[in-house]
Amino acid sequence: MTGHVTAPAAALADQLPDWVTLLRAPNPGPMTLDGTNTWLLRAPGQELGVVVDPGPADEGHLAAIAARGPIGLVLITHGHPDHTEGAARLSELLGGVPVLAADPAHTLGGSPLAAGASPDVPGLTVRLVPAPGHTADSVCFLVEHAAERVVLTGDTILGRGTTVVAHPDGHLGDYLASLELLSTYRGVPALPGHGPALADCGAAADFYLAHRRARLDQVRAAVAAGAGTAAEVVAAVYADVDRSLWWAAEWSVRAQLEYLAVPTRESGDGGTELEQP
Structure with missing residues (x-):
């Protein structure tokens, strides 16, 4: 538990809802694992989808996202460049759709997201879950359709290994409290900012908490x-x-x-x- 962790913190998700699509950016590295995960969510039968974390300013990646349109909204989990750098360009490619983040610096065409916010996405219920710690502006998104739920965790929980607390912007006390909150999402798949999807957000948060305390x-x-x-x-x-x-x-x-x-x-x-x- 106290050694360097490179494996997933919980079992991998063997299946995701059919309204979830992963588009991975071509920016692999020690901090980004296989690359930044851009998630596209679109409820069955709905025209407009939502993108979470556009990723880097890679024209090929952004074009691949835009090709999955129409998209009505872009959401940001936190302000690190590997998640946000391509946001303004993607908004342009999509005809000026709003980009919403907790930090006003990464918000375009709308108001910054606040605790408890519920961005309007046709056919989906999206609720912002504040998750400071990795960075001060980190948030997660709990998304529901019918009986299915997922949590988009950004870098608060990764698909493999553990994340850094990016001091001084990040804060460990806040991070532990965020993990305590995420540990309540038992059996809900976690869609992370990097690495594979996990089957149980609550189990992953428990592992992270034990690792941090050790x-x-x-x-x-x-x-x-x-x-x-x-x-x-x-x-x-x-x-x-x-x-x-x-x-x-x-x-x-x-x-x-x-x-x-x-x-x-x-x-x-x-x-x-x-x-x-």
Whole structure:
């Protein structure tokens, strides 16, 4: 549980509702896994669909999304560029459809999404679920049609492995609370921002919560053992993670130190030093 996790946090979904389509962007990488997942939802018999997370500004990918039109709305789970960079161009390709996000900086042609918002999508019930933590503006979307439900989780829950808490914008306390909320969606498939769909959002959230709490115990132990900087905590706690990803691990470590109320200060070289009592 405390080692580097690369497997899915729950069983894979063997089948998704027929009103859900995955269009994966061609931007694979260590942080994006197979690429950014763009989800297209269209209720049976309805003309207009909704797109969640357009992904990068890749013309081929955006053209493939537009070809699945007509689309009446674009939704954003959070503001990282691998999810939002193509939003303005996609809106243009679709004739100026609104792009709605929690952050006004990523909202076009409408009002920013607020807690409890229910964007109007023909034939579907869409409810915004606030999920701050990975970033301050992270949200999920609970979508229902007839007896079927899915949760679009953005980067709050991934299809493989675990996500980073992108300190200082991300906040671990908020992230743990968001996972507690998502753990209530038992048996509801999770459609993540990267990686395969998972069969049970609640089970995945439970796994993430246990993993985060185990990591916190490791961070406490590293500090007690004399780690003097965030980088030294990363080396002790994330030793099994490829060094090329330690910069991202340090985001999470800084968030963990803040959560544990370990006093820190910026060092002269731009790192984070732990203040000694």
